[in-house]
Amino acid sequence: MTLTPKRAQDSLIQMTELVLPNDTNTFGNLMGGRLMYWMDIAAALACMKHCSAPVVTASVDNISFENPIKLGNVVHIESKVSRAFNTSMEVHMRVWGEDPVQQYRYKSNEAFMTFVALDPNGNSRPVPGIITDTEEEKKLYEGALRRRQLRLILGGKMKPEDADELKALFFEKI
Template identity: 60%
Template sequence: MANRKQKSVKESFTTMTELVLPNDTNTMNNLMGGRLMHWLDIVSAISAQKHSNRIVVTASVDNISFKQSIKLGNVITMEAQVTRSFNTSMEVHVNVWAEDIPSGTKTKSNEAFLTFVALDQTGSPIDVPEALPETDKEISLYEGALRRRQLRLVLAGRMKPHEAKELKSIFNLDEKVPE
């Protein structure tokens, strides 16, 4: 990594705001999950592009939990930032806030991690700058990114559990498994 360019993660910070309109909602006047996932993909891709200065493609989306329903007329603010980069991929963290402006309430409704791969002009993966965290929150997200990456790779079948050194406690790799 010594010869990779370095870039502060704060340079990738991206904010996107949307108004929940009738076409965005289900029959209960709540924001449709698919619409939110679409917006999450956009704001995260922009963040990854800012970090890599490249076109990016979505490689994975971690669990998206809906903590709070988002209602018709709410204003949605999504804040995305790269947490860590690997060779050609970047993990992006997104927070979603739903605001009911007339009532003056603002609630955190969602949080998600997405992974993107940077591409060159021919569509092949290309190296990205090393991500440099600075604040305590950025450092915490950076440190957890390797565990999340290894879990994604194990779940996708691209890594064996015993190879995921950061996940020993989850998989009880130190214990002998009876045969």
């Protein structure tokens, strides 16, 4: 079955949340777990929009927090499918905090997650490919194969010597 590819931009989800006292730690900063919960929802929505099917989280790449988001600030999460494989999709996310009183926006973090599409029986199912339009989308698309190989190696599902895309970064072809 061949699925019609879809534009990366068509999977874009923009989610906004207000940081309330129950979302913060003792320092008045948004708890990392709460942010990851929101990111998981935004990423799942982008994938469901892309493949028109239910999805489950398969992996979460490194999430580094550049700047804390404070109590009373607004969280903006932007998520978009960066590449579709056979049954899985990589999602790129950017997170910003916004101080509504001082009226400035700042980057909090960036991350990648992978989701798998499910059929009505809960089995993985094929997903449409991705059409990239912008230079940034093309760059994310190209890097996705290397990130996927790294995830598979770290998850014990691929041997490092089989990761041709990763090897190409370190070794010259003869």
